[in-house]
Amino acid sequence: MKDFHPHRPTLEDVARLAGVSLGSASRALSVPDRVKPKTLALVKGAVEQLGYVSNGAARALASKKTRTIGAIYPTMYNPAFVQSLDTLQRTLWDFNYQVVLASHEYKPEREYDVVKAVVERGVDGVVLVGTAHEDRVFDLMRQRDIPLVLTWENDEPRYGECIRFDNRRATYLMTKEVLKRRHERIATICGYLEHNKRARERLDGIADAMREAGLELDLDDRPP
Amino acid sequence: MKDFHPHRPTLEDVARLAGVSLGSASRALSVPDRVKPKTLALVKGAVEQLGYVSNGAARALASKKTRTIGAIYPTMYNPAFVQSLDTLQRTLWDFNYQVVLASHEYKPEREYDVVKAVVERGVDGVVLVGTAHEDRVFDLMRQRDIPLVLTWENDEPRYGECIRFDNRRATYLMTKEVLKRRHERIATICGYLEHNKRARERLDGIADAMREAGLELDLDDRPP
DNA sequence: CTGTTAGCGCTTTCAC
């Protein structure tokens, strides 16, 4: 257990204790292979002895990299989003990135505020989940030149990359599986199709696969 | 839509455009009531025109406050944790704080790494969720003097505040409700009691309420 | 109320 330090040790303290320069101490920690093994050992020893923990704000300011990305969700009460968040967080962790989380309860105006706050706080990129985004969200990201990834989004992205679901291909592949088992009379429960592009795409996928097999999906044969 | 800026505008740019000093610009943004209305207007105008967004890293470095807290969970696949996270995030948002999220899959060793990473990145405090923590986690927090809140924790905290469940009081209150409805023969399904302090506490709460009502909980009357 | 100035702790040239 370490003693109480009135002044949280800085890299300068480490350098002094190790008997090397500030620059060397910095290098020892971020590019260890560019310092002599002896220097490295000295610095590591000092770090250990002081219980040194680097200051992310200073590092971010100097390097212009925060190593954090913002994740913005409509809500956390959708298990699919939770899984997405968890995966994101774990994946980024492996890349030595951290996640700042925010949600906006499906309110586009709040989404802008949230994005802005996250950007001000400092992120190297943001992941936007959900479907309806205001233009100014994209404007902000574009103007600041911040990488943006959208997902669970229907429209063409106005800025940034977009990860989508290919509903048509998904049902196409499912149907192929069914057909592979030599079924020929296939029923599908698809819900309402009006105003539901995704549902229609799924149906299209099924029809595609059936057509390929010389079968036909009878779209009219459904209850009211 | 803003034009492309080769150099993201800084507060200095804002100050220059507004025709005020750096200090005044800073104040206008953080303590608006301490500048002349005219100055405020000038600065706000410049901010708007430039599309200025403050730099969190610089602010954090200068003010020694990150306005973010770290939330560390065992997993995200427990709905109770998700709700806790969501509430935490929303509450902190109202206080103008942000949340950096991390999870460690119930592995105490990983928990330390996670806490350390979050602390290095810079947080004003951390919320630790879960039951088994290594000593060095507490040592780290204590040595850096970082506020810590534990929850879903059984033991006495070795450092920081702890928010617990009062199982005994919970069932006590529940039982009072039942008694209020004039029931006198009360059954309880409580699962195994051995090695389960929480279960025993819950039973105690029931017994407490019944005793108060002059009733007795027959602990032996249960299937094997 | 405002301008000036000195850092915050670290990374990063730049010479050596």
Added chain:
DNA sequence: GTGAAAGCGCTAACAG
């Protein structure tokens, strides 16, 4: 390889 020094963009005294 290493040290010296110049910032990164902002806040917080400090005088005026």
